[in-house]
Amino acid sequence: MIKTMRNPAVYILFLLPTFALLLAFFFNPLIDAFYYGFTKWNGVGQPVFVGLDNFKAALSDQDLSKSMINNSYFFIFTCFISLPFYFVLAMLISKVHKLASAYKIAFFIPVILSTAVIGIMWSVVLEPNIGIVNSALRAIGLDQFAMFWLADPNTALISVLVVNSWQWAGFNIILFLTGIYGIPKEINESSHLDGATTLQNTIHIIIPMIRPVIAVVFLLSVIGAMKTLDIVYVMTKGGPVGSTDVMATHMIEQAYARQKYGYANMIAILIFLITLVFSLISNYLTRKWEDS
Amino acid sequence: MKRILSLLLMMSLVIALFAACGQNEESTSTSEETTATEENASEEAVVEDVKLTLGTNQSGAELELFQALAKKVEAENPGLTIEFTSYDSAVYRFEKLPAMMSSNTQPDIFVMFGGADVAKYSETGNLLDLTEFVTSSGLKDKFVTLDDASHNGKIWRLPLSMYAEGFFYNKKLLKELNVEPPKTWDELLSIAEKAKAAGLVPIGTAVKDTWVGNMLANQLWIRHAGINASADLGTGAMKWTDPKVLAAFQKYEELAKKGYLTEGAAGFAYDQLAANFLQGKTVFAFDGSWMATLIGGNDSPLKDDIGFIAVPAIANADPDQGSVNTANNFGYALSSKMSEVQKNYAFKFLEAVFADDEVIARTVALNSPPATRVDISAATGFSNVFKDILSVISNSTSQFPAYDTALNSDVQATLGEQVQALITGTVTAEQLVEAVQKTTEESLNQ
Numbered sequence: 116m117i118k119t120m121r122n123p124a125v126y127i128l129f130l131l132p133t134f135a136l137l138l139a140f141f142f143n144p145l146i147d148a149f150y151y152g153f154t155k156w157n158g159v160g161q162p163v164f165v166g167l168d169n170f171k172a173a174l175s176d177q178d179l180s181k182s183m184i185n186n187s188y189f190f191i192f193t194c195f196i197s198l199p200f201y202f203v204l205a206m207l208i209s210k211v212h213k214l215a216s217a218y219k220i221a222f223f224i225p226v227i228l229s230t231a232v233i234g235i236m237w238s239v240v241l242e243p244n245i246g247i248v249n250s251a252l253r254a255i256g257l258d259q260f261a262m263f264w265l266a267d268p269n270t271a272l273i274s275v276l277v278v279n280s281w282q283w284a285g286f287n288i289i290l291f292l293t294g295i296y297g298i299p300k301e302i303n304e305s306s307h308l309d310g311a312t313t314l315q316n317t318i319h320i321i322i323p324m325i326r327p328v329i330a331v332v333f334l335l336s337v338i339g340a341m342k343t344l345d346i347v348y349v350m351t352k353g354g355p356v357g358s359t360d361v362m363a364t365h366m367i368e369q370a371y372a373r374q375k376y377g378y379a380n381m382i383a384i385l386i387f388l389i390t391l392v393f394s395l396i397s398n399y400l401t402r403k404w405e406d407s
Numbered sequence: 408m409k410r411i412l413s414l415l416l417m418m419s420l421v422i423a424l425f426a427a428c429g430q431n432e433e434s435t436s437t438s439e440e441t442t443a444t445e446e447n448a449s450e451e452a453v454v455e456d457v458k459l460t461l462g463t464n465q466s467g468a469e470l471e472l473f474q475a476l477a478k479k480v481e482a483e484n485p486g487l488t489i490e491f492t493s494y495d496s497a498v499y500r501f502e503k504l505p506a507m508m509s510s511n512t513q514p515d516i517f518v519m520f521g522g523a524d525v526a527k528y529s530e531t532g533n534l535l536d537l538t539e540f541v542t543s544s545g546l547k548d549k550f551v552t553l554d555d556a557s558h559n560g561k562i563w564r565l566p567l568s569m570y571a572e573g574f575f576y577n578k579k580l581l582k583e584l585n586v587e588p589p590k591t592w593d594e595l596l597s598i599a600e601k602a603k604a605a606g607l608v609p610i611g612t613a614v615k616d617t618w619v620g621n622m623l624a625n626q627l628w629i630r631h632a633g634i635n636a637s638a639d640l641g642t643g644a645m646k647w648t649d650p651k652v653l654a655a656f657q658k659y660e661e662l663a664k665k666g667y668l669t670e671g672a673a674g675f676a677y678d679q680l681a682a683n684f685l686q687g688k689t690v691f692a693f694d695g696s697w698m699a700t701l702i703g704g705n706d707s708p709l710k711d712d713i714g715f716i717a718v719p720a721i722a723n724a725d726p727d728q729g730s731v732n733t734a735n736n737f738g739y740a741l742s743s744k745m746s747e748v749q750k751n752y753a754f755k756f757l758e759a760v761f762a763d764d765e766v767i768a769r770t771v772a773l774n775s776p777p778a779t780r781v782d783i784s785a786a787t788g789f790s791n792v793f794k795d796i797l798s799v800i801s802n803s804t805s806q807f808p809a810y811d812t813a814l815n816s817d818v819q820a821t822l823g824e825q826v827q828a829l830i831t832g833t834v835t836a837e838q839l840v841e842a843v844q845k846t847t848e849e850s851l852n853q
Contacts, residue, residue: 159508159531243670263670263673266673371502
């Protein structure tokens with residue numbers, strides 16, 4: 116076995132399938148995007164090289180700028196509202212002894228559902244006439260709060276943000292629980308013996324000790340916020356009136372509605388670069404925090 | 408031993424991965440070998456295992472009708488298999504078909520829309536020229552028109568039906584409101600006001616899919632600015648800010664401001680337009696006559712209570728107030744990469760599709776005006792709404808094609824977004840026409 120693993124040919128053979136898949140489904144589309152991003156192409160005819168025209172168009176595209184702002188709302192909501200909430204839920208579940216598995220499964224079920232299913236399900240839940248949310252509000256006499264959740268530009272984005280958070284709660288809670296369960300019991304017991312309250316224990320013991328987990332969760336949330344597409348597309352298609360439009364849905368619109376595949380590819384390149392920059396910054400900051 | 412087994416396993420995985428990549432080439436060479444063999448055989452010889460793939464946006468009863476027809480054709484041609492793949496309509500037209508045509512992976516037979524789509528796809532070289540087939544089979548003279556199926560003098564698709572756009576209305580609700588179907592726009596507004604007071608939805612609409620709102624807008628600007636307005640707006644000969652065009656959108660704005668349109672329309676997808684209408688609380692719904700396939704069938708709860716009218720006459724607008732948007736609906740096109748044997752079977756399938764008895768049967772079942780001239784006088788079982796649709800078409804003083812034959816996709820997309828914004832009250836009619844004019848100028852300059 117040891118001799119086998121020292122053989123370079125074996126390494127290459129093991130890596131080959133993964134590399135082939137990476138090449139086919141990551142590098143190839145990425146190279147294609149970089150190629151077509153500098154062309155004018157209607158998706159069917161021959162692409163025509165236009166240099167930096169698409170990039171200049173992106174800089175002056177007000178709708179793209181608005182969609183970037185919506186992506187930043189996803190980032191802020193996910194990283195600074197949802198993540199603390201997930202952590203609190205993880206802490207609560209970690210204290211539970213009976214039915215802890217049931218809680219974990221209940222929170223994780225949305226993660227294994229496809230986003231299309233979740234989007235359609237919540238579109239029905241938020242349906243203004245027969246949806247559960249409005250029906251419940253009317254039943255308890257709160258008719259004035261029964262909104263056109265996905266049809267009103269003022270409420271559509273927050274509705275999508277909440278659904279998105281609901282979808283990924285389980286995944287992040289499990290990650291937090293992994294970190295929390297990894298803390299030696301003796302440390303928690305010692306802190307309690309020293310008179311620390313639960314809050315003090317959480318702030319000064321648990322959070323510092325699960326910094327690597329928090330860093331990973333934060334990074335994944337940043338990437339997810341920048342790449343958001345499916346939940347928005349299924350629930351609102353970027354509407355109403357562009358109020359939920361994110362960079363990826365704007366890209367889809369440019370390609371399929373406006374037949375501007377070249378420009379859409381340039382937006383894809385920008386999404387990739389922006390996500391990369393945000394990820395590097397997030398990585399740098401969390402590493403500094405870990406080291407401190 | 409274990410080491411050898413694991414190495415063998417890894418190698419077989421890698422080989423399988425690369426073998427899959429060669430699958431298409433193997434299929435093609437098999438097809439070519441079959442073709443060479445078959446060309447040497449007599450015409451009457453039975454050909455084994457010929458498959459035709461068919462891509463479509465049809466669903467439900469409509470899809471079942473064509474699948475049943477395909478089975479008939481298969482039974483008459485042993486060895487032939489016609490395999491259907493059905494897609495969501497909007498996804499098919501705007502995402503799936505362009506991707507397939509771009510990569511030359513389109514099905515052998517596939518649904519295609521007319522006008523700009525024909526021009527675009529005919530230039531890829533992936534469409535089969537149907538001119539000779541249509542002429543030799545005698546079908547050419549049967550079609551009402553093949554203008555939107557042609558490009559550069561050649562025929563590229565065969566339309567399956569025609570459509571007209573207008574207002575579906577709920578007869579029962581009009582009776583309850585004690586009114587007759589409106590003959591003028593002012594009468595429509597009066598009925599809408601009564602309907603609103605009665606707690607009904609005067610005019611149903613669903614503009615989460617932004618193209619839906621464009622249909623009524625199209626009819627309104629034609630009725631204000633004339634039968635050639637779409638073509639002139641598309642070329643820039645007429646501006647969107649023209650007072651006549653602006654007047655059309657102000658009419659639309661009035662409907663939204665007075666609360667005559669579905670509340671929360673921006674949250675309803677297109678398929679909910681028919682669903683909401685069927686709930687029986689919506690008085691009018693503007694759509695193409697294809698909606699009759701969904702709402703006018705024998706199992707529809709409103710089967711006998713649906714009527715269809717053209718947009719009522721608008722005062723102080725264009726003199727021609729009888730114009731109707733009517734044209735060919737989607738049709739079948741063929742792939743140019745089929746073998747000769749496949750082409751022959753595909754032609755047989757098309758001949759079966761456009762046989763008079765099949766066309767008449769489909770017309771009755773789907774409430775859909777045929778694209779070919781057939782004598783339906785002896786046929787029975789037509790729904791009332793179908794008779795209304797035929798009446799709208801035959802009584803129209805002039806006909807015009809849909810806006811998407813004249814406006815480029817950039818302008819269409821902006822128009823859809825702006826109409827959605829108009830309906831939600833986010834923009835005014837003036838802002839709408841300025842935004843669409845700006846996009847038109849930018850796209851024409853590129």
